[in-house]
Amino acid sequence: MTLKKGQNVVISDNVKFGENVIVGNNVVIYEGTTIGDNCIIQDNAVIGKQPTRAKASILPDVDQLPPAHIGNSVTIGTSAIIYANAEIGNDVFVADLATVRERVQIGEATIIGRGVAVENDCTVGKRCKLETNCYITAYSELGDYVFIAPNVVTTNDNFMGRTKDRLDQFKGVTIKDGGRIGANATILPGKTIDEDGTVAAGSIVSNNVEKESLVLGSPAKEIRKVPNEQLLRNQ
Template identity: 25%
Template sequence: MNKISETAIIPASVKIGSFVIIEENVELAEGCTIGDYVLIQRGARVGAHTQVGTFSKIGENAVVGEHCSMTAYCEVRSNCVLGNRVTMGSRCTLSAGTIVEDDVIMKYSFVTTDTPVLSNNNQKLTGKLLSGSRFGANVVIMPGVTVGRNSEIGANSQVRVSVPDNEVWFGIPAKFYRKTVSE
């Protein structure tokens, strides 16, 4: 049994699993596939041909681009913006307001964190993942960190400072290893 708001915009080509909740003013584009037990909160938009895996959640006013793929247990919190062709392995979490550009790959258990800045009315700092960046499993991005274009972060790393474009980093804390190999 699904609970789908009457104000949601859902084309006939969208495939929806069982026990799905789709709240008010959600927009799903052509060809989306929504797995079982998914929650899509009010005002969220999901682009064409995107797949949302079982037990996943898309938060209020989040925007997910076209041809994205989320496997099981992914959470895209409120006001996140994901570009096109973003891939999320299982159990990935993007904190509220995270920006993810096009062609980003996150392996399982990836997390961006957020922390309130007490000196700035508790405004939260969130991460930014620039186009073409790639992340191994179990990576944690600390608040306010930007990972540059075409950069790679190794598995089990904690990224505490921003990473420039075209670099490979890994470790706890993550440190520069080398430049990415050009094709």
């Protein structure tokens, strides 16, 4: 093991490092975390943090989640937070100030941009690009090669925090392989964007988006099909 670390680093018990790992200043790595080869963890990052539950939270109260796992050749940016029970695949880039919550899986070579929040119980596929300040709501599923532009908001609660009916009906969004969402778009709870479905910037998606369809507006409606040269299978 070759570990290069900065000042004021806190490493808890049973943390496992691969070869050629660089850890910046003021980093905190919690118990049992595993970190693969050739990883870079920049200043003030927190890895393997156990979640804290608000009294009014609907999340189950869990005493201790399993440790976080970081794959090979992963970069974790300054002040990023990776929670316990997160699985970060090989070659993932997590930018400054990003948050990856508990029970989240991130596929290989995906980019998690600056300030992005991936909430609990989400799956993100391989080679996705989640750009600055987008929000991936809890219980969402993103396929491979998904593109999410800056400031996109996804949602999972049609009741907006009111009535007990909501407790059994939380549902995140599903974005299948090659789906693309333009800047400042909003995706309402439980909606599905099928393969290569594309949402124009600023749109509000209140219905499912069909395969290879380009939608625009509020509410978003199909305006045409995605050009052949832009389809994932033609890249």
